[in-house]
Amino acid sequence: MRRNVDIAIAGGGLTGCLTALVLQRKFPSAKIVLLDQQQGLAQQDPRGLALALRTQQVLAEHGVWQGDLLKSPAIQHIHVSDANSPGTTTMHASKEGLPALGYVAMAGALQQELSNRCAEAAFEHLQGVQVASINAENSALVLGLSDEQQIAAKLVIVAEGSNSATRAKLGIAMQQQTYPQVAVAAKVRFAKQHQNWAYERFTAEGPAALLPQGTQEAALVWCMHPENAQQLQTANAAAQVRAVQDIFGAAPGRIAEVDYQATFPLQLAMAERFIGYRAVVLGNACHTLHPVAGQGYNLGVRDILDLAANIKANDFGAAEGLNRYQALRERDYAEIVGLTHGLVAVFSNQEPLWRNLRSKGLYALRACSGLKKPLMRKAMGFRSLW
Ligand SMILES: Cc1cc2nc3c(=O)[nH]c(=O)nc-3n(C[C@H](O)[C@H](O)[C@H](O)COP(=O)(O)OP(=O)(O)OC[C@H]3O[C@@H](n4cnc5c(N)ncnc54)[C@H](O)[C@@H]3O)c2cc1C
Numbered sequence: 001m002r003r004n005v006d007i008a009i010a011g012g013g014l015t016g017c018l019t020a021l022v023l024q025r026k027f028p029s030a031k032i033v034l035l036d037q038q039q040g041l042a043q044q045d046p047r048g049l050a051l052a053l054r055t056q057q058v059l060a061e062h063g064v065w066q067g068d069l070l071k072s073p074a075i076q077h078i079h080v081s082d083a084n085s086p087g088t089t090t091m092h093a094s095k096e097g098l099p100a101l102g103y104v105a106m107a108g109a110l111q112q113e114l115s116n117r118c119a120e121a122a123f124e125h126l127q128g129v130q131v132a133s134i135n136a137e138n139s140a141l142v143l144g145l146s147d148e149q150q151i152a153a154k155l156v157i158v159a160e161g162s163n164s165a166t167r168a169k170l171g172i173a174m175q176q177q178t179y180p181q182v183a184v185a186a187k188v189r190f191a192k193q194h195q196n197w198a199y200e201r202f203t204a205e206g207p208a209a210l211l212p213q214g215t216q217e218a219a220l221v222w223c224m225h226p227e228n229a230q231q232l233q234t235a236n237a238a239a240q241v242r243a244v245q246d247i248f249g250a251a252p253g254r255i256a257e258v259d260y261q262a263t264f265p266l267q268l269a270m271a272e273r274f275i276g277y278r279a280v281v282l283g284n285a286c287h288t289l290h291p292v293a294g295q296g297y298n299l300g301v302r303d304i305l306d307l308a309a310n311i312k313a314n315d316f317g318a319a320e321g322l323n324r325y326q327a328l329r330e331r332d333y334a335e336i337v338g339l340t341h342g343l344v345a346v347f348s349n350q351e352p353l354w355r356n357l358r359s360k361g362l363y364a365l366r367a368c369s370g371l372k373k374p375l376m377r378k379a380m381g382f383r384s385l386w
Contacts, residue, residue, distance in 0.1 A: 001149055005031040006316050008143055008153035010131050010166045012036030014107070015283025015300040016159035017114035019307070021062045024123050026308045030316070032123035033151060037160075039128035045107035046261035047185050048211040048219020050075070050198070050294030055301045056103040059110075064117055068109040073212045074100035076196035079251050083203040088251075102294075104198070104211040104219060131166045139315070141278045155317035156279045157307070159300075162269060164285040170276045176288075179266040181206045182229050183291055186220040186261050187213070188244060191254035194218060199252050207292045208247050220244065220258070221291055229263050266290055270337065275326045278317030280307060287333060295336050302332055 007023060009016050012034050020034040051059075059065045074093070078101055081088040093101045118125050126145075133144035140152040158166045167174075188210060194217075199210040206223030213219050222244075224232070232243055240258040248255070269288040271281050283300035306328045311321040 004152045005033050007032045007155045009034045009157045011160035017118050019304045035126040035129050037130045047107045051103045052298040055298050064113045072105050075102045075198045078198045080200045134169050158281040158285050159283045161284045162288045167281050173272045174269045176269040181223045182226050183264045184222045184229050187259040188218045188220045189257040191256045275322040
């Protein structure tokens with residue numbers, strides 16, 4: 001059976017679900033179909049995600065900031081330090097006149113709320129299906145699905161994550177580089193309340209972040225060599241607590257408990273182009289970043305906003321709108337990839353000159369709000385860095 005729709009979205013993860021909600025709200029009469037290979041919700045994702053202020057605003061505007069997300073603490077203060085040099089810097093929402101520097105959401109809770117809103121929405125949500133084939137026609141792309149359905153769409157949006165099969169079917173290649181570290185996700189409990197502080201610590205092996213949860217807990221994301229991750233995972237409870245306390249030092253106070261959750265591989269990947277004939281790749285299907293500054297999903301949310309602002313209801317897949325979109329995204333990607341990859345490179349360099357510059361850099365940030373502000377604006381999900 002062949003059906004015509006305006007927009008087909010492949011991939012119902014954090015990016016795909018929000019894309020469907022944003023486009024349905026902006027274009028209420030558009031016929032949208034969202035499809036995902038999974039049946040039901042994925043296994044609970046144990047990562048704590050640092051969400052930029054703009055991302056949280058978009059989620060709230062689309063009714064997603066509900067349920068467990070309402071308990072997500074706002075980040076009021078950030079402490080950044082380097083394990084190999086004395087420099088530190090702190091940032092405070094009140095000093096910047098902001099309600100928060102960002103928010104923390106557990107990825108599993110966010111996916112749950114996004115899926116709930118998609119289930120209530122007016123568009124069709126097909127689960128347990130994949131794109132098996134793609135054929136270009138005069139004014140549509142025709143998707144052959146794994147359940148034998150055919151969908152002719154004016155615009156196909158690919159949000160299938162890093163290993164997207166549909167992106168490959170569109171002939172869009174990825175440039176990829178694997179980092180020699182993995183990220184360990186764990187739950188941490190402090191001896192005292194965290195008072196909405198987040199901590200980022202740069203080490204020779206990679207950065208570690210404590211993102212506040214509840215009143216006395218934090219989500220830990222710690223980047224390290226795979227063999228050290230293996231050791232940490234199998235260490236006893238006391239050794240795990242000691243390892244985390246040693247990394248962060250005295251700044252976050254005494255750590256009472258560490259509960260290891262999972263290990264994630266890390267890569268830097270970027271699609272060679274972000275659009276094709278009547279097609280767009282976005283979110284992790286287009287870019288996969290190092291989690292150092294917590295920017296991956298935030299960047300995907302800006303993909304969605306730029307796409308919604310540049311496509312037109314008279315022909316959603318028209319080349320003009322997609323070209324405008326690609327030009328806008330190029331600049332944002334260049335800034336964010338430069339920021340995250342640059343942080344990893346600069347903070348893992350142990351040459352004395354770099355150590356000295358790093359410590360001066362963090363002192364400079366502390367002293368000079370003129371430098372800190374543009375970086376903060378970008379990290380909070382607002383537009384240009386400079
Ligand atoms: C350790 C770690 C920490 C991070 N921390 C942060 C942070 O603090 N802040 C932040 O902003 N970002 C962070 N990120 C990045 C963030 O997790 C990702 O950017 C985000 O999850 C990407 O979502 P996505 O929907 O694009 O892709 P995915 O989450 O990979 O979802 C893809 C979806 O597509 C579906 N799918 C896949 N293939 C197919 C197919 N062939 N057909 C149909 N459906 C398909 C899958 O079932 C899934 O539902 C972090 C990442 C890591 C690894």
